Amino acid sequence: MTAPLDLAGLGIGPFNLSLAALLREVPHLETAFFDRKPHFNWHPGMMLPGVRLQTSYLKDLVTGVAPWSPNSFLNYLVQNGRFYAFMNANLPAVSRAEFADYMAWVAQGLNSLHFGRNIDHVDFDGNLFHIHCHGEQRPVLAHNLCLGTGKTPSLPESCRPWQGDDCFHNMELTLRQPDVSGQHVTVVGGGQSGAEVVLSLLQGDWGTPECIHWLSRRSNFEPLDETPFTNEYFTPGYVDTFHGLEEAQRLTRVNHQKLASDGISTDTLNALYQRLYEHRVTGGPSPRVVLQPERTLEAVAGPAPYALTARNELNGHHEQTTTNRLILCTGFDTQLPGYLSQPLRQGLETDDHGELRLGHHFEATWDGPLNRHIYAVNAGRHSHGIAEPQMSLMCWRSARIINHLAGERLFPVTEGIRLVDWDGTETATAPEAEPASLAALIHNTL
Ligand SMILES: Cc1cc2nc3c(=O)[nH]c(=O)nc-3n(C[C@H](O)[C@H](O)[C@H](O)COP(=O)(O)OP(=O)(O)OC[C@H]3O[C@@H](n4cnc5c(N)ncnc54)[C@H](O)[C@@H]3O)c2cc1C
Structure with missing residues (x-):
């Protein structure tokens, strides 16, 4: 060449x-x-x-x-x-x-x-x-x-010192094939990847954990908006109009449109909720499942087992847990x-x-x-x-x-x-x- x-x-x-x-x-x-x-x-x-x-x-x-x-x-x-x-x-x-x-x-x-x-x-x-x-x-x-x-996979500052087998970004999950049997596993991040990882853990894809703990900063486990007028954002006409806007206008709009691309698909939400329901009705004692939206992970003390501190955005309280593994579904930079x-x-x-x-x-x-x-x-x-x-x-x-x-x-x-x-x-x-x-x-x- x-x-x-x-x-x-x-x-x-x-x-x-x-x-x-x-x-x-x-x-x-x-x-x-x-x-x-x-x-x-x-x-x-x-x-x-x-x-x-x-x-x-x-x-x-x-x-x-x-x-x-x-x-x-x-x-x-x-x-x-x-x-x-x-x-x-x-x-x-x-x-x-x-x-x-x-x-x-x-x-x-x-x-x-x-x-x-x-x-x-x-x-x-x-x-x-x-x-x-x-x-x-x-x-x-x-x-x-x-x-x-x-x-580039994005990791919360508090997790960076502990990156390795017990604390990693979700993009490494199936490459690592972790055995989570009997462990307390914390999944951080409430987007599609977080939901898929929690569902996979609930299905026992990596063994049966003692506890699945899901933390998200978002105000709920929010759906991807796939309705027709929202899908207009994914048309050439809208993209051209968007490109012609002032920079400040573009930034405001793109932030408002987050759930058009960054929510959880309805199929995944349904599967997750149904699985959780069936687990409560007919499942055994494990895994214990703790779902916590409105939580910001503030501190992680390690090495594993990690002591986590999360802020509850609804009441301002700081909540503490201990976990064996952290799976960080925290997006990209x-x-x-x-x-x-x-x-x-x-x-x-x-x-x-x-x-x-x-x-x-x-x-x-x-x-x-x-x-x-x-x-x-x-x-x-x-x-x-x-x-x-x-x-x-x-x-x-x-x-x-x-x-x-x-x-x-x-x-x-x-x-x-x-x-x-x-x-x-x-x-x-x-x-x-x-x-x-x-x-x-x-x-x-x-
Ligand atoms: C799990 C997941 C599921 C997704 N599902 C969907 C979906 O269903 N629908 C949808 O519309 N979008 C989806 N997306 C979003 C998006 O479509 C994908 O992330 C897509 O892979 C982005 O493509 P890309 O080409 O920009 O980057 P990537 O797929 O990240 O590819 C980048 C490539 O660059 C290479 N590379 C990086 N650095 C170097 C270097 N220095 N030298 C040589 N090579 C290098 C890497 O090896 C890699 O192959 C998903 C994203 C994720 C993470």
Whole structure:
């Protein structure tokens, strides 16, 4: 790989995989993607028994902008001889294991992906980006980048000194396979991951604990809002309107919209409540289950068994418990990737919260030449809104990036129909004409 790439994708999670899957249809762009994992693997540490996707399978890597692509979930079903059985199964949602297998199937068919490449550092020589991977003698050279290395697990300050076998982030759970038999286990965090971990513990997936203790700062175990008008936040029209707002307005709105992406799915809440009920009615003495919303974990004295102090936000009391294990379902931090070297790093504009300032096409604002771009995926919650960390619009975002990179509209990125008039555009206005179709593009390049 000696000639500079048009684009180097850093990280191969679902979001850059979507970009790579669509770029397969644009052969005149030279692109390559790099990941430190030996092969594609989607959040293996949270592949708990029975967990399901929170998004429709139609919101896959490509379908929203290129339904003709061979990399669709439906084509995966057909090629694996499961289309009719899948339809007959009438599943409430696809399992995360099946969706992960779909993405791995796509990854296997793309020769632009390079696994086993740990990106050490990236610098810029004024013209080209140099991507240095661990153990590789020569850097990969590229005109443009797409940062897709995901988010960093967030740990409460009080837990950091105790990280290890007995105190860890939920993203490590199934990799650690803990035996919790007879133990007091505390789960911290009241989002979807916290609920899935508690359900898994209740099902005895890791042995029968003596006690399951669930702490959450939230005012209740709150549902994901999947109703139609809330789902408008996950449409191109809303995202474009959101991006055009003043920064302060965007931050206020994205904070109000938290439960549109960060609540617990109704299926999980129902399963959890039913399990708890049956356990109370017919279960034995263990595990004892203590559910505590409105609690902020303030102090952890260790080593294990840990003495926990939590503040009850309803009455201000401090409550103490002792626990053998802490499973921290405490979300993720957005940070600039550590591999971005100076002065490249310093030249990137960030907001007051350390998030990249991203333009319309997910390109970072930076002090480099106008014809060199650093795109970023899963990095624009403040610039593009609540849809950013979710898969709902991943292929649309990939299309936006590719169109910008190519300098032409290769994929459709506007929707003709808008049921809510977010930005004052008349709903009756005729849809904007779409560019030449991808099929025509492919035809012309044959
Ligand atoms: C348990 C879980 C379930 C989720 N379920 C859903 C869902 O159902 N629906 C939905 O819409 N969203 C869901 N999400 C949210 C989101 O879709 C996922 O987190 C998604 O994986 C984000 O994709 P990504 O490509 O940004 O990052 P990641 O999946 O985190 O991938 C980043 C990649 O970068 C690589 N990498 C990092 N640093 C380096 C480096 N220095 N060198 C080389 N490679 C590197 C990593 O190995 C990794 O493969 C879920 C999130 C979690 C945590």
